[in-house]
Amino acid sequence: MPDGLIPDTLIRVPTLVLWLHVIQSHPDAAGRRADWWRNTTAVVWQLLLHVDSDMVTSPRKGATWELLAAKAGVSRRTFADRLRWLRERGLLHTLVSGSTPRHRPGCRGGRVDDGLGNLAAQYVLTVPRAVLDAMDFEELERLTSTTHPTPQTLAEEPWQDVPWPVEVLPAKPPADLPVEVTCTPCVSMVALSENISPVYAREESGQSGTSPATPERTWPSTVTPENKSQMLQACRRLRDDVPVLRRISPQHLRSLLRSSFSAGATVSDVKYMLNVNPDGRPWGYTDEPRWLPGWIRYRLAPWIDDSGTLLARLPSQAVAEANRRRLREQAERAEQLAEARRNRAAPDPELLAGLRARLEAVRGGVGGSPGKAA
Template identity: 45%
Template sequence: MAVVWQLATRTGRNMVTAPKKGATWAVMAADAGVSRSTLADRLAWLLERGLLVRVTPGTTPRFRPGTLRGALDDGRGNEAATYVLTVPADLAESLAEDDQGDGGQLRTCASGPAGDDWRDVPWPAETLPVELTRTPKPHVVDVGEKTSPDVRARETPAHTAPVSAWPATATPGTKAEMLAACERLRAEDPILRKLSARHLRSLLRVLFRLGATVDDVRHVLHHQPGGRAWPLAAAPRFVPGWVRWRVQAWLTPDSSLGGEGVRLAGQLPSQVRVAYRTRIRREQTARTTALAEARACRGDASAGAALARRHLIAALSRAPKGAA
């Protein structure tokens, strides 16, 4: 019941558990006073009996398909499993039959000390009433006069989302924004987590000043300038040197973009995408303008001939001088 209570109090309006409300194994096990193995056993018990339905399983980058066992960062981070509390069909039918009949025994068991009707009890106790004597007691460790150093209350709730909400596609400009971007990188990359946010900001400041986003930093650290991924290897022993070495591969001696193999005159991936979209929009605008002019001159032979003459002159002016 302690585990069920943690699930019931961490749901949204649709009665599905919400990780933002602390519906993760670590938080629920700590608040219920049980271990992770006990929590997993109770969840399996509920799933087998149809009292709980797993909506989505929990995943991590290391075991998620398409990440090469955590070598590639898909940007999703750790995802907690979501559940929905339910009532088996046979139990719901029996409750409905009892409600249509006298239902005296059920109301007697479910009524509280004040004699309230069991149907007035809020969900989920409305469908599955519980005796007051079965309410789990808090786990107390009696160690005499002294308090065990391992028994203490949780001072702050565990984080169930990235520490920073800095967007992955925005370029940080100020020191505070760079620090927020580094906090997100640390929260999503176990290698960078070994560095403090300020130390990581000092190593990545040159990239941020060149217009890099969080996605660009991930690409730079895990891909060569030509676009190929770095060969898989063990975790780096000295993380600052590892970060500095991979960043320098994308830079020239004067700390500007243009390392060997950097595409499109030394542009970061986000800058390449922006340049591509700009070129596509420019070409679409030119085609739309040409089509509008052609439609305007349709049916007018003189206007059509003049338009064709202008296009021919423009094409000849762009052609090399020695071309026939």
């Protein structure tokens, strides 16, 4: 299929893993309900299973609306709605519109047979160029280089009743499996004749033991990381502090939080932004997030936009401003106290001279009284 049929703003997706990742991490899908996700996932799986190597759906493999909707377990209306959602976001492009001789132009309402019969719609899996440009290079390289079983292989194996790339083992293997599958773990046998040293809970007294392990240094929660290495250390600290973030790698978390760190956020700021709105209202927790990257982007959207501009003041910035105001007030108070001490140490010279004159006058009057009496 020539790429000239695809708009310039779109690009044919290089791998199915990348296409699935873009759908699951799309911001418009972050706040959807569970039933919407269930139907969308079913439709997406069927599209993945019925594309050729050129990422185009193949009608000869059953990629028709009726068959795809039936295999996905959704109605035609729901199937059409999910296709529309994918097309509007640049994740699917229509190459051939489905038509019948009755409604096809030039067939005069079915009275003229053009020999094409009923044409099934054909779609190509795409992704917007802007999305690829905004992705982290390391994450993009990982998604484009990851190898998985191809949809063609899954379609040829009807015994594997799980959509690609999920793989499970059935509890009871059916009779037509190509190999014998068992869920019973094998037992490792140990020869009793071998000389096996006993294992103790701790070393015996008198043996020279090693010193306790030094705790690993973690990134401070109140310091803003400046480069990629520091951001990676900060993301490791976040994964240690927030258990839900351990579902993604530190490198992936760094790509999601790069704009926040560049805007001056600290580890404590990120934890606060993920739990509290800018107006102080806490987020409500009802269930574990289904797709963690989309959940993180959704929680950070009220704080920072796509360009990396802060929409609200960070908690660390508010604390720093309060500290500066407190230090300024303390300095002003110290200056006032120092001025008061200087005034007490050096009284007014004119007032001091008047007091001394009055004291001399009193002393002179007391000393001259006996002479006058004589």
